[in-house]
Amino acid sequence: MVGSRQRRGGRPESVGGVRIALGLISGAMAIALCAVLVDRFVLGAEWWQVRHTVTAEPVTPQSEAGPPPGPLAVSWDRTTRAHHGSVAGYDGVAHAVAQGQVVTASGSGLEVWDARTGASRWSYRRAGWTLLGWASTRSRLVAYFERDGDRGARLLVAFDALSGGLLWRREGERPAAVSRATLRWPAGSDVLLTTDDARRTLFGVSAVTGNRVWRLPLPRGCRLSEGGARPSDGRETLAALALDCAGKDRRARLLAVDPGKGTVRWNRPLGSRESPEVAMLDGVTLVSDGTALRAFDDGGKPVGDWDGDGVCGEAMCPAVLTSGRLVLVYHPKGTRGRVTRMEARRVPSGEVEWRRDVPEYAALAEAGGRVFALRPRLSERLLPAGVDIVDPADGSGTTAPAPFSVNPDLPGGRPWLAAAGGLLYAGVPQAAPRPEGAVRLFALRGGLTGTGPAELGGVPESDWPDACSVLKDIDLAAARVADHTAEPVRASAGSVRLPRPVACAYRPPKEDGDARPRKRERSEPVESGTATPRPTSPSPTPGRTGIDGRDAAVGTVSVSVRWVARTGEVASRMLEALQAAQAQARPRRDIGADEAYEIGPAAGTIALRVDRYVVVVEADRPAGAAARLARSVAYRLHHPP
Structure with a gap:
């Protein structure tokens, strides 16, 4: 039996080639269909890339x-x-307080807290997407996301502001002039302001349905500015947007729009071509250009x-x-x-x-x-x-x-x-x-008010030690700064002037050998005789030399009493806040203090806490001088006279 049939005129035709072609077409269609289904129901599915929590708890105004x-x-x-996403400049964190809630917006998404207690109310995050803006109007809150690595993939997601419940999603819309400083873009009267890719047209999008409700072309030769960190702002009844305009003048302009109606309220020229910074208060619009x-x-x-x-x-x-x-x-x-x-x-x-x-x-x-x-x-x-x-x-x-x-x-x-x-x-x-x-x-x-002035957190001025009296003569000799000149530094907090120095700078003698006697501003006598035994304050090493074989001279040294708190717990919080604000901070557990951190790229600054006192010791050279002095400070504060 032969797998062929006869055409008219007696010519045979192969059936196998037709079947192969149909099979290839069917396979290609199946692959394309699978790709579409995978993109829609797997890559773009909400169930794996979205983390969304809601609440039914009421909030107290x-x-x-x-x-x-x-x-x-x-x-x-x-x-x-x-959150450092793929779009530079939008990696900040912004907050807002409204309706008894605190909204926190970052590139990771939205977090909403109870403003009274700090308890979490609702949140929204999308894996593989970055939040680049958010808007709030009446009882609705809208977030703008872009897919990481693909700025053409845009998504608006609207929520009920109090519960976090999802209202609608819309793809493709682009907010009008998002502020990098606050991550907000203008919205009001239940309308969101968006724009096209050329930034030459404003659109009003309903925060209730997600549909466009009006369209406003911008003045000829002008487009929305994106150059500034804060190129727009708005409130419920008015939105202000900066415009970049071409032409002979080429000065930036400020356009004020009614968000509910899509009409221009006023249009003012500014004094520079630079993109301005815009801020709105309840009745005043500020612009700096x-x-x-x-x-x-x-x-x-x-x-x-x-x-x-x-x-x-x-x-x-x-x-x-x-x-x-x-x-x-x-x-x-x-x-x-x-x-x-x-x-x-x-x-x-x-x-x-x-x-x-x-x-x-x-x-x-x-x-x-x-x-x-x-x-x-x-x-x-x-x-x-x-x-x-x-x-x-x-x-x-x-x-x-x-x-x-x-x-x-x-x-x-x-x-x-x-x-x-x-x-x-x-x-x-x-x-x-x-x-x-x-x-x-x-x-x-x-x-708590305490017995001292409010400017010092209720701590009496008398609780502050004299910074030039924290270290004793034996401590200075052990650190090889006995011949340094002590320079006291005073400070004020508001209207309160502290009665004793809060810092003491020990400066080395002049190079000509004319070492002046060290100044003292303390009432106690100079210590003499044998040093008090203390395991955390090592004795000086005679004849110590530096790397080049010469004497490793000690440079300027300072001891600063940065704060005296009402309790040790409050002082611990203050020290933790200090190290958290430093680019480099390493804990030191060999100082003898309750807590201590080495701050900065070099081992020359140590911040420590002893009970209620937060002290910073600085010594630029030689290596280890700051640690030796910090141990002496910790010992003296642990064992006051």
């Missing part, structure tokens, strides 16, 4: 009030690790302007609106950042009510008719950050230490502040966990 003046204590705290800081009311009328290319430094000037006053912090023109000034203006008249020089505040918040200002250092020589509570009527205020340390230069976002429900919320960057870093959120309440 918060009053508009912060903590009372006085010492502050930690009510609760949470740490969010920085590298030439000046300008303030506009809701109708676009100027409220005030402050000239100077460094008026806001590297970020938007901190500002709040309270009791009809715009209170802001800026650098006056010509000072180049050497002077920081706080000023209050009436809105909308722009009349200046008062101004005064202040520390370089890192953040401001307003609640209950008070302004809360975060200063990175309570004092230059002291460890904790400080919080000033300012009366907006005249600028007077009080100061209290914050129970944490702040390093504004760390990545992960600038310090942030908010107040509600009798609590003060502070988000501060930290280097730990290393190397990615994190942002730590503190909820602060009013603390």
